[in-house]
Amino acid sequence: MPGLRTGLVLIVVLVSCGGCGSGAQETGDSYPADPAAVRFAGFAEDCAGIPAHMDWDHMADAVGRELTAAEREGACTWYFWPGGDPLAAGGAPENARGNPRFWRLAELRGARLAEETGLPVGVNLLAFADSRRRGERFATLGLINDPGCEAATGPDAYGLWLDRCRDPYSAGIIGLRLFPNPAFDPAAWDPARYLAPVRSPADAALEPPYLAGMTCAACHVTFSPTNPPADPERPDWENLAPAFGNQYLREGELYKAGLTAGDFLYHVYDSQRPGTSDTSRLSTDWINNPNAINPIFGIVSQRPTWNETMADGSRRAVPRILKDGADSIGPAGAALRVYVNIGTCPDYRMGREDVLGGLAPQQAFEIAHAETHCADWRQTAARMDGAAAFLDALAPYRLADAPGGAAYLAADAPTLALGRRAFAAHCARCHSSKLPPGLRHAGPAKHAPEAVPAWIALAERDDFLAGNFLSDDQRYPLVSEHPGQAIGTNAARALATNAMAGHLWQDFSSADYKAQPSPGTLALANPFSDAADIRHRIPAGGPGYYRTPSLINVWATAPLLHNNALGVHTHDPSVAGRLRAYEDAMEKLLWPERRLGEASIPRTPRDTELRLAGLQAVVPAGTPVNLLAHVDLRRVLGDAAEGQRFAALVGQPRRLARLGRSLDDRTVYDADTADLLRRLLAYNQAPDLVEDHGHDTHFGVLSDAEKRALIEYMKTF
DSSP: OHHHHHTTOGGGGGTSSSOOBOOOOOTTSOOOSSTTSGGGOOOOTTOTTSGGGSOTHHHHHHHTSOOOHHHHHHHHHHHHOOSSOTTOTTSOOTTOSHHHHHHHHHHHHHHHHHHHHOOOOOOOHHHHTOGGGGGGHHHHHOOOBOTTEEOOSSOOTTSOOOOEESSTTBOSBTTEEEEEOTTOOGGGOOHHHHHSOOOSHHHHOSOOSEEEEEOTHHHHOEEOSSSOOSSTTSOOGGGEETTSOOTTOOHHHHHHTTOOTTBHHHHHHHTOOTTEEOTTTTTTOSOOOOEEOOOOOOTTTTSOOEEEEOTTSOEEEEOOOSTTSOOOSOHHHHHHHHHHHTTSSHHHHHHTSOTTTOOSOOOOOOHHHHHHHOHHHHHHHTTHHHHHHHHHHOOOOOGGGSTTHHHHOOOOHHHHHHHHHHHHHHTTTTSOSOOOTTOOSSSGGGGSGGGHHHHHHHHTSTTSSTTOOSOOOOEEESSOSSTTOOOOSOSTGGGOOTTSTTSTTGGGSOHHHHTOOOOOEEEEOOTTSSOOOEEEEOOSSSOSEEEOOOOTTGGGSOSBTTTTOBSOOOOOOSHHHHHHHHHHHHHHHHSGGGSOGGGGSOBOSSOEEEEETTEEEEEOTTOBHHHHHTBOHHHHHHSHHHHHHHHHHHTOHHHHHHHHHTTTOGGGOOHHHHHHHHHHHTTBSOOOOOSSOOSTTTTTTSOHHHHHHHHHHHTTO
16 A cells, blocks of 8 residues: 555655765756756766765765775765666656656656546655755654755746755755756746646646655665754754764655645554655665665675575675665665666566556566666666775764763773673674684574673673674574574564565575465464464565664664564764663663553544445544554555455444454453454455564563663664
């Protein structure tokens, strides 16, 4: 269901794990009468002319030295490259001009979906970039204002309010960029008509003067943990961290645009946690699984690698980057998958799946075809070595270097020693890229109780944390017979299907990933009763595993877990705000009884209406959002009999309401509600409704003193 909504709100361009930025003006100048004026000329593949508009000192601060030529080129790619040259000579050759073309095609397709479903569209990117919202972008949406821009004092020649920026392509938002639209007809332009809610293809047919493009920076640039801005709405370049991950991005707010509180899908997006992004909303797998936008460090020099079999049969040592370890063909391949996801090779990409709707079967995006036929691919692939060099050079942010940081690092030596031993004995076997002598990352020996003394000896070395990725990057199964190896966190992301054979990202996962056996049947506690009777057989062919996340800078990245479900979100980038979130999350991690548990199940706060592709039903207040948001609509709508059966289930609001009430009162749960739950979960792709569980049993052997010492020790990461 989330996938279909994606097609109805063009604002998704901001947040599908890529980036954003726009604009067509320079400070002090009036807007051009022609958006293809000379000021747009020369967007060369090396981003010529763009870097002069950015203060590069903050890059040197992030790396700890001046950038090399390759790293500087990589930084330019990270901040400014929209997956192809949007000003390609000769107009718009097939599969060229980067993702600005893709998002225009997506806007047109979304308009068709709006007509089919009746769901209104209230915004588009140009409306979203309205400069009159500059003073509240962080507070309301978690977006980072471009420090090189200022609010517009009036509309431009086309009636659009866009920030005034030194960078001629910036929209005033880091990562969102605007370029001239070659199909724009000034004589036909009507800004009021274009900015009105889109309900039909005719509404979207009017070509805008600018096309929006994305870069990696939109999701990954955030505020520096050690040099936060005094005013989050008015940052300087020195306040930015290039690849720390925007823990404040409110992607759900972007998707909600155009919906009302009476729409069920409004609450799907309203329940999305800040700092998360669902990277499978465009190429939907029908699982609502927004995930934390993680910091990126040591992608080449520190990250552990694993030998995986490539499509051609060769073996390569590669890291595992996505949370389920699916993009396992090397850093360059993983990065190119992101660019394809946000619109590189637009015409080819659009032909491989039902982008936005998700009802047609996916076909693989074939790398060999893109290399031969897609200019975007070749241009972007040529930039990946520089991008990897830049990301690899980024240094962690130490709490000791933050203003007032020393006050949070006041634990005495015995406490830190106790925390270090607790980490070594209970955490390092997964959360360390360094190993004691004689142990390997693969194999059970490093998890054996007899290995604990060796782990403690390793952790007590002065260089233990230096260059330590604080993760083994190993894939661990959701279900395991080996104690301590089943992670236990919410299963949704691990059950993603897009990298399986025959699906869109098949060429971006290794043969080993696609040959993974099923880890078994997932047994889950039933949040509606006292039973543990929810079962889900995990398919073979890739799903069912999580790789270990890095703990680098964990003091600054809470809430925790892969979905940001553990701990309070402060929406405060100050050092105090980050530490408040960290300490709350760590206490809930180490003392599971302090978690929300069943209260962490997102639920509809009122009666809502579910309207999708001919399916219409009343969803009563109190219904778990993901009970319906994980339903595979390809199955439901692809077969008339199946669709009728599902419609009959969701068309019983009284039964649904009773099921929802049983979350608050177990006595309400009876044979009838149990039957309804069983039938609904049969359609559910990921029947794991509790968001904040995981690692529940890992810390029961620790004393309270050890847990508090562990919290203090991990502040030094």
